[in-house]
Amino acid sequence: MSTYVVRRALLIPPVLVGVVTITFVLFAALPVQYQLTAHFGSPTVKQRCGYQPSCSCATLNPASIVGNNCTCISPPTNTTRAGICANPVYQEYVNKLGLDKPIPEQWAQYIYRSFTFQWGTVSNHSTVATVYPVLKGVPVTTAVEWELPYTMELAALSLLIILGVSIPLGNLSAVNRNRPVDQISRVISFSGYALPAFLLGSFMVAGIVLLFLPHTGFLVKGPWCPGGEPLDEEITYSMPQALACYPGLAVGGTYPAWVANGVHSTPTGVYTLDALVHGNDWLAADSLVRILLPALLIAYGAIAGLLRFVRNSMLEVMNLDFIRTARAGGVPESVVTSRHAGRNSLNVTVTVLGLTFAAFLGGFPVIEDVFHLNGIGEMLAIAANPNPGLDFGVIFGTTILFTFIIVIANLIVDVLYAFLDPRVRLG
């Protein structure tokens, strides 16, 4: 078993390097200014010309314009055109990022940076900085560190739902082939495939709002909120903003001490756990309820893909000889389906889950955006909002993060698979 794990783990570095290479190709295709912004963050006030290669002297120093000629006072004296000279900091930053080096060396540096978690800086002028002012100008890894636990909480809950529903339902529909249970599972699987998550999620949100809003003022500004106003003017399902609205937890619209600026809670970062740690059971339950609906929605899409596989593999196994032997030997039918055949469907579930894990994680931006959850997915979604400006630091950082997670998850799936199926680890 351990040799298998080691052998499988040795395959990871090349895949990781490959993944980072793809992101490097895309990154290198960006204009230089975007690359610099992605890595160093938005230019500071002192860098008046930003990351532009050239600079009009009026921007740099109005006094330096003599007639039509530009004589910049600070370092460069190389006047290229009347009124325009080379940006003094441009070359410095280009050198710092290694953009003047040949492409292979840039590639090596990019890989080094990716593996040492230098994923860039959150831009000052993107939607991320507007929505989360605390994250303005911080390294992408910090932003990721603050937002990841929420996504992981959501992922864990939806994985639980996926496994808890698809295996029993798939087995049931195989055992009761073409009976009502099978038809129901068929409907679930087809509709989950064909209904877009953003549409369904929006209907859910609208439903909740329509149910609760007129009657209680729950989830919205009203008697629940100290001062009558939540910190975020939008109705939100995310924990921290909601926290600010509960009397006794937040005073005057500020967060409890263990929630930093509406983004990060201590010690674990998972709101449910943190609320438990701080002895607030009601809040923990509430936080769980809030992610229940998004988790259900994510699970619905994944279950749709999984159900048919579980059912079909179960059907195949039910025709094999050892099942007939077990039945002939007088093993009760329930034991045959659960132990003999059911074990096999577990293998299939794990395999297909591994194959569709990328799609599973890919669903998070939409879901988190629909429900206004503070997770990685939403951060990516708002970072890639073209309106105020794309935040390539966050985009590439989250891409690398997602691919790292998927590669590791595939390793775990393969090890699990080997654990479940002796043929794999021995063969």
Add this chain to the structure above:
Amino acid sequence: MSTSVLVPRRRGPKPHPRIAQAKRTWYLLRRNKLALVGLGIILMIAGIAVYSATLPLPWSNVPIWCATDYGPQNSQSGSPGNFTQDCPTTAPIICTYEVTPPPNAARFCNGLWYPDIVRSNISFASIIAPTLSVSPLSFGPMPLGGLATSSGSRTPIYDVYTSLLRGSDWSLMFSVSIVGLGALVGLLVGAIAGFYGGILDETLMRIVDVFLSIPTILFVIVVVAVLSVDIPSGAGSTVIIKIVAMILGFTIVWWPFYARIVRGQVLTVREQKYVEAARASGARQRRILLRHIVPNSVFPVFIQFSLDVGTIPLLIGSLVFLGFGSLLFPSTPFPEWGSISAVSVSDLQLDFLTSCYTAATGCVIPWWQLLFPGLALFFFAISVNLLSDGLRDALDPRLRR
């Protein structure tokens, strides 16, 4: 239970084996009623697309956008009765030839907003053949559109009925071209990897592994974002460049799935007797690959193809919902089903609902804007899914028991 005799025996010369296989598949598919329903819906959508693209041509110049014009926007500050004089009864229709939609003003009068109804005429036909024209239907009956009673909403209202008709050809074109290109590239790569084997196979498959470990939607976002920076926006970028860039962006993401499927199939086909026979009779490698291996490995591709075609509008819808409409399309909202439904959904955002409750006159939730694009997406996806399920049953003998 046994289906040993699949096609009734006929006299006469034996048909070509591949034709016989197609006939057998069709026979098996015909027995699956759900698959036939799926096929029927797809054919109907294709019919609508063809119909909306090739209607008679009354004009030689095609305006891209048309909108009702209620005049410039006025403020809501005055008391509702003040605007009785300005209250429009019928609005003239103005059309533009610009790529960007006309400004969407709304007039407030008698306590109601009268938003301009914008209709997009960017039809597939008008792009590929500028002399073709829009269908008369775009100004025809409008049973589903119109939202003049919602006092909270000042967003432009898109005529659902005509947009959906317009969208059918774009949706089909995007779906088929993206998945088709992806399948083509994947087919080539997978066939070469599976057929030649060795170090080439290893290298190509590791590349496929790498591509597969990036989530599709994320990959599309990154590719399209990077492409959008490189494409100069504004006057220089035409409709076609943007659409081609989008299709290419999707294709980069899509081919690895097919490469893996095809390679697996080629590995089994490679060992078949007829390949051996071809080799023994002196056929060259390339001929074996193109004439024997590839045609016999395409059936799983068909299944996956029909499954994927339905997901493209959903994916595009998700991307537009996330705010990438302006990156993906030359104009937003673009008459494509995913795009239309995403735009309609963003109308149903929370601020709209809250303003619904605070509005004194109450408001109508535009359910038709959500329902009908959603239904279009749903029926398209579910029909291709049913068809691919039927195809799988027909093509995979193991599932026929």
